[in-house]
Amino acid sequence: MRSVEIQVVDNNVEKAIRVLKRKLQQEGLFREMKQRKYYEKPSVKRKRKEKEAQRRLRKKMRLMRND
Numbered sequence: 001m002r003s004v005e006i007q008v009v010d011n012n013v014e015k016a017i018r019v020l021k022r023k024l025q026q027e028g029l030f031r032e033m034k035q036r037k038y039y040e041k042p043s044v045k046r047k048r049k050e051k052e053a054q055r056r057l058r059k060k061m062r063l064m065r066n067d
Contacts, residue, residue, distance in 0.1 A: 002027070
């Protein structure tokens with residue numbers, strides 16, 4: 001994982017926390033933590049990855065059509 005650095009400006013900790021959460025969400029950290037909570041069989045992992053790839057492809061095709 002890359003190192004993430006957030007700066008607190010004018011003692012606004014709440015805003016810094018929101019920025020940190022957004023960056024972690026974009027990197028997929030929360031999703032990965034949820035998946036690693038329990039053991040996932042290799043066959044299930046492979047099927048999940050295939051589904052995710054299909055979903056990304058459908059999204060890409062949908063965005064290309066709308067442009």
